[in-house]
Amino acid sequence: MPFTTSEENYIKSIYHLQQASGMVNTNTLAAEMQTRAASVTDMLKKLKAKKLLQYERYRGFRLSEAGKKAALDVVRKHRLWEYFLAEHLKFDWDKVHPIAEELEHISSDELVQRLDNFLGNPSFDPHGDPIPDRNGKIPVINQLSLTDIPLKKPVRVSSVSNQSAQMLEMLKHYHIALGTQITVLNHFSFDGSLEIKVLKHSPCIISEPVAKNVFVHYVQ
Amino acid sequence: MPFTTSEENYIKSIYHLQQASGMVNTNTLAAEMQTRAASVTDMLKKLKAKKLLQYERYRGFRLSEAGKKAALDVVRKHRLWEYFLAEHLKFDWDKVHPIAEELEHISSDELVQRLDNFLGNPSFDPHGDPIPDRNGKIPVINQLSLTDIPLKKPVRVSSVSNQSAQMLEMLKHYHIALGTQITVLNHFSFDGSLEIKVLKHSPCIISEPVAKNVFVHYVQ
C-alpha cells in the first residue's frame, strides 16, 4: 500500500484536525487544505475504499487505525526532515516547514530509518513537536501552557502550538526559541497578559493569545 | 519556471542520451524512460513550447541552452543527494540511485545550496560521476578506461560508466570500489581480458567488457 502524495496530504490533515475535535467535517478539511469541499468529498471516497477512514456521507469522518498509522508515518517523516534541515543544514526553524512538506513524501522506508539513526533518534522536532517512532508511538512530555505557570517558577520552552509565520516572527522578536528559559513575573488580570523574564533579556509583556500557544515544562 | 517531475525526468534523460550521440530520437528516449513513443512525442511538444529543446517532427531533437541548464540542475541535485546517502547515511553505493531519483525533484534552491555546503562541496558522487556546480559547470578529471592503461602503472578507480546492479555486484566481487588502487599485470590479446592486481588482494582476471567500463586516473 503505497499512497499518492495527495492521499498522504489528506490523511495528514485529517489526523491533525481530529487530534482536537475527534470527528472531522468536509468544510473544515477543505479550509485546512485550501481546496474545495467537492474535492474533499472525491478524496474521502477513495480513502474510504482503501479502508483508511470511517465515513458516512453527510455525517463526518475520522481515520481508521490503518489511516492513523499512515498519518503517523507521514508526520514522522516530516518531523525528522525538519530536524535535519534545522540541525544539520542550519535553516532557521521558521523556514523548514515548506521544504519538509515536500521531503515527507519520499517513500523509502530504509531512508527514514537511516535518517532517524543519523540524527540520533530525536524525540522532538525544531518546533518541539514529538516525533513518532517507527511503530507510531509518540513520546510525551509534561508540558503546560505558559498561561498556567505559577509566578517565579523557571520553565523551559518545549513547543509552540501555533506555527504561523506571524507567530514565529513574534517569538523571534521576544527572543523566545525552543529551550529558552522563562520566568513569569506577573499576571495582569485586566487582559490576561503576562510579564515575563526571558533569560539574559529585560522583562517584557506578552499578550494572552501569544502566551496560550507557548508550551513549557519545569526546569528540573 | 518551475518544472514538473515528469518534465525534469524527460530533460534529464535527453541530457544523458545526447552526451553520447548529440541528436536524440524518439524511440531511444522512449526505451530509456520505459514509456511509449507516443508519450514522448506529447512531452516533446510541451518542452519545445517552453523553449527547452530544438525539435522538428520526425527529425530528432536536442536540448537548448536553457534545457541543458535545467538538466544540469537536476543532475546536480541527484548527485548531491547520492553523496549524502552514501557518505552520511551509509547506504551502499549500489542502493542510492532509486532514492536519489525521488529526492532530485525537491524544488528549494536554498536546500540544494545548503546541502552542497553541508557535504563540503564535493566534486564527485559515490559512483565517481562529476557534480555540476550551481552554474552548471562540471569538474573534469584526466581519466582513462582500464583497457587503455599501460602495464605496471598504478592507477586509482575514479568512476564506473555502467551502473547496472549486475555491474556493481561484479565489481563488489572483485573488491573494486571508487578509490581502489589497481595495477594491470597482463593484457591477453585472445579476448582482450586483463590480469589485474587489486591492492591487498591476489591477482585476478577481468573480461574486456567489464574493464572497458572501469575508469581510472594515474596515482600521482
Added chain:
DNA sequence: AATAAAATTTAGACAAAACTAAAAATATTA
C-alpha cells in the same frame, strides 16, 4: 523508383486530482 519496413506522429481514450454549478441532505430559526 517503387515498395516494404521502421520510426514517428496524430487521434481518441483514460485515470488522477482538481474545479464550478446545481442538487440534495441536514441544521437552524421564525
Added chain:
DNA sequence: TAATATTTTTAGTTTTGTCTAAATTTTATT
C-alpha cells in the same frame, strides 16, 4: 413545523501525463 440557511454531495469539465491504434513520414531494399 414550515421556511430558510448551511453543509455536503453529485454531475459534468479541465489539466497533466499516460496509453492504444491508426495514419503519416522517413529510411531501406529490391
